[in-house]
Amino acid sequence: MAGMSPSERRLQKELMSLVKEPPPGVSVDPDIAERNLLHWIIDIRGAAGTLYEGERFQLQFKFSNKYPFDSPEVTFVGQNIPVHPHVYSNGHICLSILTDDWSPALSVQSVCLSIMSMLSSCKEKQRPPDNAFYVKTCNKNPKKTKWWYHDDSV
Amino acid sequence: MASSATETTKESSTSGSGSGDNSETKDEEKKDDSMFECNICLDTARDAVVSMCGHLFCWPCLHQWLETRPNRQVCPVCKAAISKEKVVPLYGRGSTKQEDPREKVPPRPAGQRTEPDPATAGFPGFGFGENGFHMSFGIGAFPFGFFTSTLNFGEPRPGAAPRGTQQHLEEQFLSKVFLWLAVLFIFWLLMA
Ligand SMILES: [Zn+2]
Ligand SMILES: [Zn+2]
Numbered sequence: 001m002a003g004m005s006p007s008e009r010r011l012q013k014e015l016m017s018l019v020k021e022p023p024p025g026v027s028v029d030p031d032i033a034e035r036n037l038l039h040w041i042i043d044i045r046g047a048a049g050t051l052y053e054g055e056r057f058q059l060q061f062k063f064s065n066k067y068p069f070d071s072p073e074v075t076f077v078g079q080n081i082p083v084h085p086h087v088y089s090n091g092h093i094c095l096s097i098l099t100d101d102w103s104p105a106l107s108v109q110s111v112c113l114s115i116m117s118m119l120s121s122c123k124e125k126q127r128p129p130d131n132a133f134y135v136k137t138c139n140k141n142p143k144k145t146k147w148w149y150h151d152d153s154v
Numbered sequence: 155m156a157s158s159a160t161e162t163t164k165e166s167s168t169s170g171s172g173s174g175d176n177s178e179t180k181d182e183e184k185k186d187d188s189m190f191e192c193n194i195c196l197d198t199a200r201d202a203v204v205s206m207c208g209h210l211f212c213w214p215c216l217h218q219w220l221e222t223r224p225n226r227q228v229c230p231v232c233k234a235a236i237s238k239e240k241v242v243p244l245y246g247r248g249s250t251k252q253e254d255p256r257e258k259v260p261p262r263p264a265g266q267r268t269e270p271d272p273a274t275a276g277f278p279g280f281g282f283g284e285n286g287f288h289m290s291f292g293i294g295a296f297p298f299g300f301f302t303s304t305l306n307f308g309e310p311r312p313g314a315a316p317r318g319t320q321q322h323l324e325e326q327f328l329s330k331v332f333l334w335l336a337v338l339f340i341f342w343l344l345m346a
Contacts, residue, residue: 006195013196068194069222104194104219105209105230 007067011037014108026112038063041077042112050120057082059115060091061108071102073143074111083125086118090135092142093118094128099147193231194219201262203241207234213262216241238263 004012015037019030025045032041040061046052058078064070076082076091086094097106097114128134138145192199194215201213209231211219220227220238229236243262 009197010195069218103228103230103233104215 005065007063007065008037010068011063011108015040018109023109023113025116026109038065038067040108042108044112044116046082047116047120051122051125052082052119055080055082059112061111068104068106071098071106071143072108072111073141074098074115075142082119083127084119084122085124085126085128088128088131088134088138090138092134092138092145094147096147099143199244202244202246203262204244205229205234205236206240206242207232207236210244211241213241213243242266 015028015030015034018026018028022028025047027043028040029043032039040063042059042061044057044059046055046057057076057080060073060075060077062073074093074095076087076093081087081089081091088094093115095114095118097103097111134145190198190202190210192202192212192215193209194211197212199210199212202210203213203216204210205216207229209229211230216230216236217238219230220236227236228234241263243265245265
């Protein structure tokens with residue numbers, strides 16, 4: 001613990017509270033994160049009564065050593081990428097708190113909750129209109145994308 | 155710093171894993187502790203500052219955030235406008251003997267000290283000094299209105315006259331008179 005950087009210390013704290021009291025629908029494998037604190041995989045479940053009820057998704061968080069001043073790189077990974085107007089088929093998410101509106105007072109937990117509420121408020125399962133073009137041309141890191149945020153209501 | 159971090163980790167990991175018998179009290183302690191956690195590093199705030207919107211941070215943490223987004227300085231918690239000049243440092247007991255140097259971070263902004271109103275400071279109501287008689291007796295019981303107006307000499311009163319001069323002696327004499335009047339006034343108030 002003594003040799004930890006400030007970002008690792010904060011991540012350690014976040015991990016412990018997430019393992020101890022995970023919000024409904026969110027779970028993290030503590031071992032995966034303990035092997036490398038800068039790389040987490042989080043399981044989320046679609047909330048009951050929404051279009052994603054019963055579905056399971058995996059979110060990947062990559063942190064730089066400037067976290068929490070620098071936002072984490074968050075993408076959907078794995079077999080099931082949610083079909084949603086703000087989620088590209090390569091897992092990239094168009095969500096302003098992940099770039100412009102990031103704040104160091106946000107956390108892994110609050111990002112998960114924002115993404116879950118983004119899914120929950122979806123009224124029609126469809127990919128973003130520019131999905132094909134974006135997926136072909138984008139950088140691997142979604143933070144490199146200059147996002148043009150659509151309406152936040154969806 | 156490192157040792158305190160180790161302690162907190164130990165504590166939370168034991169309370170996390172255990173269905174210990176004293177877990178309840180531990181939880182309460184934890185809640186109390188988190189009241190004073192920095193909103194950025196989640197540790198107990200060191201060199202603590204509080205924003206005008208009331209959010210607590212370590213000064214180094216907040217400073218780093220303000221440097222990260224120089225054009226858009228907002229509170230990390232509530233997005234209120236925030237600036238270096240407008241944060242208030244918190245000084246707890248023992249905060250003076252903090253040994254860790256504040257590395258590259260500039261010193262915390264100083265607290266703003268507003269001096270108390272000189273008229274009310276010190277010997278309340280009877281400042282014979284710069285404020286003179288008029289002010290002190292302005293507290294108004296009407297029989298003294300007479301004295302206030304008649305004895306209120308030299309409105310733009312210059313500083314105390316040099317020692318030994320006639321004026322100095324006169325002033326001393328007058329002060330004594332006023333002091334006696336003041337005593338009488340209090341006496342009168344008490345008797346009335
Ligand atoms: Zn801090
Ligand atoms: Zn605030």
